[in-house]
Amino acid sequence: MRRRAAPGDSAPHPDAPGRGGAADDGAATAGWTEHFGYRPGLDGLRALALLAIFVVHADVGMASGGFLAVSTFFTLSGFLITSLLLGERARRGRVDLRAFWVRRARRLLPASMVAIAGIVVATIAIGDAVQVGRIRADAASALAYVANWRFILVGDEYGARFESESPLLHFWSLAIEEQFYLVFPLVMVGALALLRRWRWAVVAVLGGLLVASQLQSVLLSRHASVDRMYFGTDVRASELLVGALVAWVWTTQRARVARVVVGPLRWLGPALLVVMGLLISTAEADDLIWYRGGLVLYAVITCVVVLAAIQPHGLLPRALSWTPLVWIGVTSYGAYLVHWPIFVWLRSETAMGGGARLLVGTLASLSLASLSYLLVEQPVRVAPRLPRPALVAVPVLLVVISLGAVAVVPEDPANAREVALADRGALLAEEIEEGPADGSRPTVAMFGDSSALSTALGLATWDGQPGATLAATEGWTKLGCSVLSPVTLDNGGGTIRTPSTCDGLVGKVQRAAQASQPDVAVVQFGPWEVSEIRLEDDGPFRTLGDPVLDAAVQDRLEETAAALLEVSPHVALLTSPRLDPGARDGRSPTEPRDEADPARIARFNELVREAAEIDPRVEVVDFGAYLDARPDLPSLRPDGVHLSWDGAIDASSWLGPALTEVATEGPR
DSSP, X not given: OOOXXXXXXXXXXXXXXXXXXXXXXXXXXXXXXXXXXXXXXXXXXXXXXXXXXXXXXXXXSXXXXXXXXXXXXXXXXXXXXXXXXXXXXXXXXXXXXXXXXHHHHHHHHHHHHHXXXXXXXXXXXXXXXXXXXXXXXXXXXXXXXXXXXXXXXXXXXXXXXXXXXXXXXXXXXXXXXXXXXXXXXXXXXXXXXXXXXXXXXXXHHHHHHHHHHHHHHHHHTTTSOHHHHHHOHHHHHHXXXXXXXXXXXXXXXXXXXXXXXXXXXXXXXXXXXXXXXXHHHHOOTTOGGGGTTHHHXXXXXXXXXXXXXXXXXXXXXXXXXXXXXXXXXXXXXXXXXXXXXXXXXXXXXXXXOHHHHHHHHHHHHHHHHHHHIIIIIHHHHHOSOOOHHHHHHHHHXXXXXXXXXXXXXXXXXXXXXXXXXXXXXXXXXXXXXXXXTTOOSOEEEEEESHHHHHHHHHHHHHHTSTXXXXXXXXXXXXXXXXXXXXXXEEOXXXXXXXXXXXXXXXXXXXXXXXXXXXXXXXXXXXXXXXXXXXXXXXXXXXXXXXXXXXXXXXXXXXXXXXXXXXXXXXXXXXXXXXXXXXXXXXXXXXXXOGGGOHHHHHHHHHHHHHHGGGOTTEEEEOHHHHHHTOTTHHHHSTTSSSOOHHHHHHHHXXXXXXXXXXXXXXXX
């Protein structure tokens, strides 16, 4: 999966004692504040993590491990939530769950609802067709704090592959936080009740949940996509639980633990903060090591830094208490809410370089965050008690504003997995409708997978330019389809089944061609065929070069070409360029994937040529060789697999004339 490091919950903890609020609405005993209290170093740590995310999302090229900054926020939240719950129990003898959840709502809902409404309006105004088409469902899932599960279900990699990321993608991590805040206090109350009978009850419960989360992660890493693990609450809960466990030990065994660790923390904290920075600079979210214990280990490192930051003395707490850092940390929740759409649109709508984008995006995010903090968050958060009418009117008004903004946008396409196809396909249809009325140019239609879709978009746009020698007409291109569909694939990110929309591929291709009657039917596959493929449900996985798989691929290519020849006078089979799956913004992954093996795509192209031998009316167009010869191929194809929209338009200046020759020169 392509992955920009998706943003995390960068909110300062809303119930943290001290600045901006206190535990239990301001009531804290002297003992509690003496042992913990407000620690500005934690706001400084939040600020560093947030700025690291800014660097990643600005595409400066200095960091690839922004997902670890997200992990920092998760672990810090687990630590703080547990500390606060234990502090309340120590003061009152019980935990008031209703008061806890009310504080969370007062802290998070006003700013998030205003942000969602603003992002929806901005998307309608300046978003592209894909963003507008999906914003209704994205906003609804953000409002319900289930965005992470939505992005798992729809496969958000598709939006990013077509350079059209959801401006609400960042709500995935807030969703995980809120799901944790809803369930975890109940777990803690239950564990604390057991504590009266068994002194290790809390450790056993939290430790058991941590082990279960990690086992789930390891099991998923064997067959599931990285998206499933990256966005999954069950997997990411381990990072929050590490923070919770450390908070329990630190709070209940403080005197004993402090004698052992306070001295080493003075040098270990700064050293591990440097380690965190190095990991954020170099780590790759697609590396399965992170889901096989790496994230838990990183959470432990984070906890050591957190413990060092809350000490009253030392180099690290002094450095992290620098006033500008503290203010960024204090306002980081608002900055989190607005920064992602700002960077998305700076990348897509401006020609700024990475440095300028980072500067402008950071200043804009922090400025809006300060306004949010002063005008929205604090008035609701610190008000001792809202008047009863306001208690009802304010949340209702915010919900109405947010839902009203969602209601005015177009409905999401029925098949969420094909959002990019549906919306870009609509643009393709608009181009087709503007084709030549006199039929002076031959028509061309694309048939194939997501790589064919990106090529089709380029041809449709090139069709409208002066000197174009072809007219685009409607074909059939589907995301996630293999020419062998239905089959099971293992592409290094997990085992997946081709979508049901791909079943009966040959018949669907032929029916689409019958509807549009193109002069040249162009077939393009390749990216999925270089994966490991299981042809039968109980059969082995095979790769190209295996005689059984080779025969299946060639047979299906021949069937597809033969079906199209019954409708169109000419069929063109495109070869594929070398692949670089896992690339980000044109930069190859640290370790090439198996699918990048040149021998695999070379064998696929040989099968394309052999399939073309079935009929003289089938031509091979060596699109792969043309693209491979382009020194700027990484910029044309940022994810290493699909041409960007601009890249597809650029490549069409070669492909269009090549297909014109197929249409005008007759059978070979």
